Amino acid sequence: MPDEKIIEQFRVSLRGELIQPSDKNYNEDRKVYNGMIDKRPALIAKCVDVADVVTAVNFGRENKMLVSVRGGGHNAGGLGICDDGLVIDLSKIKYVYVDTKSKTVRVGGGNTWGEVDHAAHPFGLAVPAGMISTTGVGGLALGGGVGYLSRKYGLTIDSIIEVEMVLADGSIVTVNKKENPDLYWAIRGGGGNFGIITSFLFKGHPVHTNYGGPTLWHIDKTEQILKWYRDFILSAEEDLYGFFATLTIPGPPFPEELHGKKMCGVVWNYLGNHDKAEDVFKPIRDLKPDVDYVGPIPHPVLNSMFDVFYPAGLQWYWRADFIKDIPDEAVAQHAKYGKELPTPHSTMHMYPINGAAHKIGKNDTPWAYRDANWAQVMVGVDPDPKNNEKITKWTKDYYNAIHPYSAGGVYINFMMDEGQERVKASYKDNYDRLAKIKSKYDPNNLFRVNQNIKPNS
Numbered sequence: 001m002p003d004e005k006i007i008e009q010f011r012v013s014l015r016g017e018l019i020q021p022s023d024k025n026y027n028e029d030r031k032v033y034n035g036m037i038d039k040r041p042a043l044i045a046k047c048v049d050v051a052d053v054v055t056a057v058n059f060g061r062e063n064k065m066l067v068s069v070r071g072g073g074h075n076a077g078g079l080g081i082c083d084d085g086l087v088i089d090l091s092k093i094k095y096v097y098v099d100t101k102s103k104t105v106r107v108g109g110g111n112t113w114g115e116v117d118h119a120a121h122p123f124g125l126a127v128p129a130g131m132i133s134t135t136g137v138g139g140l141a142l143g144g145g146v147g148y149l150s151r152k153y154g155l156t157i158d159s160i161i162e163v164e165m166v167l168a169d170g171s172i173v174t175v176n177k178k179e180n181p182d183l184y185w186a187i188r189g190g191g192g193n194f195g196i197i198t199s200f201l202f203k204g205h206p207v208h209t210n211y212g213g214p215t216l217w218h219i220d221k222t223e224q225i226l227k228w229y230r231d232f233i234l235s236a237e238e239d240l241y242g243f244f245a246t247l248t249i250p251g252p253p254f255p256e257e258l259h260g261k262k263m264c265g266v267v268w269n270y271l272g273n274h275d276k277a278e279d280v281f282k283p284i285r286d287l288k289p290d291v292d293y294v295g296p297i298p299h300p301v302l303n304s305m306f307d308v309f310y311p312a313g314l315q316w317y318w319r320a321d322f323i324k325d326i327p328d329e330a331v332a333q334h335a336k337y338g339k340e341l342p343t344p345h346s347t348m349h350m351y352p353i354n355g356a357a358h359k360i361g362k363n364d365t366p367w368a369y370r371d372a373n374w375a376q377v378m379v380g381v382d383p384d385p386k387n388n389e390k391i392t393k394w395t396k397d398y399y400n401a402i403h404p405y406s407a408g409g410v411y412i413n414f415m416m417d418e419g420q421e422r423v424k425a426s427y428k429d430n431y432d433r434l435a436k437i438k439s440k441y442d443p444n445n446l447f448r449v450n451q452n453i454k455p456n457s
């Protein structure tokens with residue numbers, strides 16, 4: 001730990017605040033989304049601009065501190081924060097500029113997706129992102145990004161045009177197809193391993209009011225609905241997206257008689273012409289869902305629909321896999337563990353990643369599982385830490401039962417700390433190229449609080 005004088009010099013050279021354990025905001029500032037994570041950094045630099053990020057990177061490197069980078073703080077394993085080190089907090093670097101001429105959206109390194117949706121929506125544009133609007137742009141976009149627009153417009157990484165980033169040596173670089181192309185390849189899936197992104201430039205896609213929402217059935221129908229869904233979604237037009245889930249009905253706006261009931265279902269997003277929507281949804285409605293809340297819905301509303309059920313601070317335990325097929329044996333396990341959901345917040349989601357995401361080659365970005373059809377995740381979730389053992393056990397048992405049917409690797413943004421072999425399995429033959437680029441730009445592994453790619457020299 002550097003001495004007081006050096007810390008004081010650091011404090012005065014930042015425009016943002018420097019938080020230490022003795023500060024009254026310390027406990028608030030060290031919190032992340034997952035309440036299970038309880039880390040105590042030595043310093044939190046709340047950067048307000050690129051100059052602050054450069055100062056913080058130089059300070060961390062020169063003083064040999066463990067450095068973590070915090071975007072939205074949503075990471076499952078709490079990778080935005082660290083014990084006894086320096087947190088470079090980007091949450092004050094926020095702006096969203098929409099350029100309607102070039103149909104691009106420029107976003108700060110610390111924005112959340114809800115802010116991007118809000119700013120882009122009036123212009124009829126959207127950037128592919130995830131299901132909860134409080135998730136950070138940084139972590140989600142650098143790891144891949146799966147969500148309601150994936151089948152039509154690809155992963156979030158497929159819409160990154162350019163970034164501005166601060167490297168481990170404190171230099172600032174622009175990264176796009178022409179400038180620093182090796183970094184341009186690496187950051188589209190390689191996570192925060194290569195530097196700190198202070199600004200993203202995304203392609204915006206024509207999206208405004210979708211036709212979407214959930215159709216849900218009683219949990220006893222899981223086998224029937226999942227068997228139907230696995231075939232239906234793989235041959236559905238790319239305008240239609242739907243992720244499969246098992247869940248517990250929370251409360252309003254659902255009908256009272258369903259409150260607390262376990263159900264299975266699909267959350268849909270149709271991007272085609274609304275005149276066609278009734279026809280598109282006919283085969284789904286023929287299955288007589290017990291809940292049908294599908295209809296016209298503004299894109300930012302769909303993207304934030306579940307926020308209210310998942311506020312920050314709940315206890316989360318995650319396990320995940322990529323999957324190509326869902327054989328009948330796997331369906332039977334989903335039906336079993338769906339009935340045994342351990343708490344009302346616990347859930348299983350299967351996000352389709354076929355369609356547009358399949359059109360990019362498996363070595364064109366680090367995302368090696370372009371041929372997988374779903375990114376599947378099971379999460380044990382509860383407000384009360386006393387239930388941690390229960391939610392962890394259900395998640396691990398479920399995962400162990402279902403993992404034999406997986407494609408091998410996992411979407412790195414759905415991982416907790418699962419070891420280096422699992423990181424390698426997720427990048428497959430892209431790992432060595434990532435390690436080479438890591439050696440060039442971060443040979444001493446300054447940025448290692450992430451799903452880490454080790455420098456190979």
Ligand SMILES: Cc1cc2nc3c(=O)[nH]c(=O)nc-3n(C[C@H](O)[C@H](O)[C@H](O)COP(=O)(O)OP(=O)(O)OC[C@H]3O[C@@H](n4cnc5c(N)ncnc54)[C@H](O)[C@@H]3O)c2cc1C
Nearest residue numbers: 071072073074075080130131136138139140145146192197
């Ligand atoms: C409730 C919930 C729902 C989710 N839903 C989806 C979903 O639908 N689709 C999906 O794809 N993912 C989803 N995720 C996973 C999400 O993508 C990851 O948790 C992601 O890491 C969150 O990013 P963050 O910036 O909020 O996280 P943080 O915890 O702040 O950071 C995560 C990692 O990214 C790095 N990082 C963050 N910002 C930057 C930056 N600007 N520059 C360099 N490195 C950076 C950090 O160093 C850290 O290693 C969900 C997560 C949660 C908790």
